[in-house]
Amino acid sequence: MTRSHKNSCRLNAVTSRLCRRRFLAGTVAVVLLAGCDQKAEQAAAPAPPAVTVAQPIKRVVTDWDEFSGRFEAIEQVEIRARVTGFVESVEFKDGAVVQIGDLLYVIDPRQYEAVAEQAQGQLADAKAKVDLAERELARAESLIQTQAVAEAIVDQRRQQLQSAKAAVLQAEGTLRRAELDVEFTKVRAPIAGRISRHLVTVGNLVQGSESGATLLTSIVSMDPIHIYFDMDESIYLKNSRLWFEGKRPSSRDTPNPVQVMLAGETKPSHKGTMDFLDNRLDIGTGTLRGRALVDNHDLSILPGQFARVRVLGSAPYEALLLPDTAIATDQSRKIVFVVKGDDTVEARPVTLGPLDDGLRVVREGLKPDDRVIVEGLQRARIGAKVTPHTATSSSSGAKR
Secondary structure, X not given: OOHHHHHHHHXXXXXXXXXXXXXXXXXXXXXXXXXXXXXXXXHHOOOOOEEEEEOOEEEEEOOEEEEEEEEEOOXXXXXXXXXXXXXXXXXXXXXXXXXXXXEEEEEOOHXXXXXXXXXXXXXXXXXXXXXXXXXXXXXXXXXXXXXXXXXXXXXXXXXXXXXXXXXXXXXXXXXXXXXXXXXXXXXXXXXXXXXXXXXXXXXXXXOOOOOOOOEEEEEEOOOOEEEEEEEEHHHHHHHHHHHHOOOOOOOXXXXXXXXXXXXXXXXXXXXXXXXXXXXXXXXXXXXXXXXEEEOOOOOOOOOOOEEEEEEEOOOOEEEEEEOHHHOEEEOOEEEEEEEOOOOEXXXXXXXXXXXXXXXXXXXXXXXXXXXXXXXXXXXXXXXXXXXXXXXXXXXHOOOO
């Protein structure tokens, strides 16, 4: 073998060893790079989103049917003049609360006092004639014993006595009428309540005739007060069915409780009881008129004012409740997001009831031990994992 050939063989061997080393180094680099990429991917993978979960609140609740209502006074009176005359004084303050018998107006009584005195004199004259007739009749009856007078004279004396007694009755009626006119010159409050403004000032002539009596003012009672409302036919049928099943007393014979919320209020501020249901539905609106009696001790409610009325709608029953923020809408369905045992999210259709003390009644679709997402709904995805955190009573909206 020549020297050049030997040198060529050595060169090939060296080249082969260098290639093997380079290949091994490249392989190690690829493996190292792959490991780094896996670690980077593991480090870059996000954790499941955090949500707040809570179990439904379980407690005894009562359903309430809510309506719009309007207050009306139990008693309201238009004060009108009962005698004709000039107004001497106005004895009340506009808008004040008055009691039964309080003096409101004084009408000039002098002409009526004069008529009363005249009637009293006529009565005295009639009574004197009765005394005279009685004495004459007694004299005639004693004389007839001796036949000194005829029986016709005795009959005449009896007739005169009866006429005198009738005249006394007429005079007494005239006097009572005159005394009433004197009494009517002092206009008094027939009911207790809040009075309106005075419509006639001092010095004006008022008419007391029955057909055109002058309106002086008006009074409305304040405490208690009525509130009227209309319920639709479906509510009426529901309540009737509950009554037949023995689950709710009828408002026709039982003063069922009501709660009233005035304009701008979020919670009931007044309480009352049902005291009337109409005997027929309105054929134009298909509604039934109801009425409740409401306490108004602070006189804050005025007749004509509108309010929301809550009427007892069921017997007490045990229910599950959630805050409204935990309930979502899927087209026409109401759903809640429940976290299962493996921390994945499930959408659960639910049937809702009314609000009770700030929480929503869930009639169907939930179990007491379900973990419902109450905060972070926007981060939850159906079928995806989440990191659940148990809510406190304040964050879940629970009010025990």
